[in-house]
Amino acid sequence: MGIDPGLRATGFGVIDAQGATLTYVASGVVRTADAALPDRLRSIFEGLTEVIDTYQPEVAAVEIVFVNVNPQSTLLLGQARGAAIAALVAQGLPVAEYTALQVKQAVVGHGHALKEQVQEMVKRLLKLPAAPPTDPADALACAIRHAHEGQQVTARPLAGLKMRRGRLVSP
Amino acid sequence: MGIDPGLRATGFGVIDAQGATLTYVASGVVRTADAALPDRLRSIFEGLTEVIDTYQPEVAAVEIVFVNVNPQSTLLLGQARGAAIAALVAQGLPVAEYTALQVKQAVVGHGHALKEQVQEMVKRLLKLPAAPPTDPADALACAIRHAHEGQQVTARPLAGLKMRRGRLVSP
Numbered sequence: 580m581g582i583d584p585g586l587r588a589t590g591f592g593v594i595d596a597q598g599a600t601l602t603y604v605a606s607g608v609v610r611t612a613d614a615a616l617p618d619r620l621r622s623i624f625e626g627l628t629e630v631i632d633t634y635q636p637e638v639a640a641v642e643i644v645f646v647n648v649n650p651q652s653t654l655l656l657g658q659a660r661g662a663a664i665a666a667l668v669a670q671g672l673p674v675a676e677y678t679a680l681q682v683k684q685a686v687v688g689h690g691h692a693l694k695e696q697v698q699e700m701v702k703r704l705l706k707l708p709a710a711p712p713t714d715p716a717d718a719l720a721c722a723i724r725h726a727h728e729g730q731q732v733t734a735r736p737l738a739g740l741k742m743r744r745g746r747l748v749s750p
Numbered sequence: 751m752g753i754d755p756g757l758r759a760t761g762f763g764v765i766d767a768q769g770a771t772l773t774y775v776a777s778g779v780v781r782t783a784d785a786a787l788p789d790r791l792r793s794i795f796e797g798l799t800e801v802i803d804t805y806q807p808e809v810a811a812v813e814i815v816f817v818n819v820n821p822q823s824t825l826l827l828g829q830a831r832g833a834a835i836a837a838l839v840a841q842g843l844p845v846a847e848y849t850a851l852q853v854k855q856a857v858v859g860h861g862h863a864l865k866e867q868v869q870e871m872v873k874r875l876l877k878l879p880a881a882p883p884t885d886p887a888d889a890l891a892c893a894i895r896h897a898h899e900g901q902q903v904t905a906r907p908l909a910g911l912k913m914r915r916g917r918l919v920s921p
Contacts, residue, residue: 617812617835617845624836641788646821654817657828658835664788665795665836674788 580636581722582627582667583714584644586659587611589623590714593634594705596726603705605634606715616655620662627666639667640675640725642682642717677724682717685724751807752893753798753838754885755815757830758782760794761885764805765876767897774876776805777886787826791833798837810838811846811896813853813888848895853888856895 583590592606609626611619644660647653667674680690686700694717698710701719711719754761763777780797782790815831818824838845851861857871865888869881872890882890 616847617839620832620835621839624839644825646825650817650821650824653821653824654815654828657825658832661791661829661832661834662836663832664791664829665833665840668788668792668795669836669840676786676788 580631580634580639580667580672581718581720581725582639582641582663583717583721584623584641584656584660584663585714586619586623586655588714589627589659589663590712590716590718591627591630592711592715592719592722593630593636594719594722594726601705601723601726603707603719605630606711606719608712608714616658620658623659623662624666624669627663628670631666631670631672636672638675638725639672640677640721641667642721643676643678645679675725675728677721679717682720682724685727686720751802751805751810751838751843752889752891752896753810753812753834754888754892755794755812755827755831755834756885757790757794757826759885760798760830760834761887761889762798762801763882763886763890763893764801764807765890765893765897772876772894772897774878774890776801777882777890779883779885787829791829794830794833795837795840798834799841802837802841802843807843809846809896810843811848811892812838813892814847814849816850846896846899848892850888853891853895856898857891 581592587610589609591609593604595602595604609623611622641664644656647656664674683692683697684690686704687696694713697720698713698716701716701723702710704723705719710716752763758781760780762780764775766773766775780794782793812835815827818827835845854861854863854868857875858867865884868891869884869887872887872894873881875894876890881887
């Protein structure tokens with residue numbers, strides 16, 4: 580499960596990774612209305628808890644957010660990300676973190692990709708009929724980045740296949 | 751229950767408020783070790799969840815934190831506060847927020863009080879044998895601030911007593 584945290588909109592994307600085979604499961608956005616901050620954090624926490632209950636992911640990957648030019652916005656974004664990660668750890672999920680640079684490198688091949696390129700590559704990699712909106716696309720891209728990581732760590736050679744540098748190779 | 755959020759140390763303080771009578775219940779600090787950020791947020795979330803389980807507070811009051819000179823510190827503090835508030839709302843607690851100014855005005859009488867003055871007044875108001883350390887003192891002060899608020903809203907006149915501006919007065 581990938582997460583792109585934000586106070587107004589927190590993107591999420593769930594994929595199934597079997598070795599190098601990635602399959603789309605679900606994606607969407609947890610939106611918060613204008614309300615007192617604790618209520619907005621509650622919406623993020625409860626929304627992500629519901630997604631976890633529904634799709635039962637095994638691990639979560641969260642995009643590392645950066646400081647904003649506006650310190651007050653940075654503080655708000657931090658609180659949104661804190662509530663999102665709390666929802667993940669409350670359900671016992673291990674949480675990995677990736678910078679936007681790492682995520683873009685994984686899905687587009689270089690770290691300076693535009694939003695549209697990320698959306699397009701997520702569409703191709705997950706064989707979707709259309710490119711997802713930016714927040715779910717970023718969340719799915721983060722999940723894809725982690726799947727690459729997991730593949731290197733946990734993939735096991737099947738009969739007749741060999742591993743090279745953590746990846747399955749033909750014999 | 752009052753909360754003074756921080757990434758390294760989150761102070762908490764639990765008081766019992768019966769009208770104008772405030773009684774100390776518990777206070778302490780949830781500390782996080784140097785570790786990956788999700789693990790530290792997990793410590794804050796689980797630590798406060800344990801405090802709530804133990805003392806069953808009815809409402810929480812959280813100090814509003816301010817932006818730091820260092821944007822990265824602001825982002826970290828925001829995430830700590832987000833995880834703390836998530837722990838409160840996850841247990842169904844209503845959450846009130848007060849600025850340090852409001853808290854100091856409530857316990858010391860003016861908003862520019864020093865840390866030591868807050869500690870001393872918390873000691874006096876709760877009839878403690880000694881002044882608590884700063885983090886629990888700030889959390890207790892935040893709880894006291896909210897008790898004043900609650901008193902104005904929910905206090906009811908006993909037989910022979912009258913209410914004036916939400917406060918009990920002698921007949």
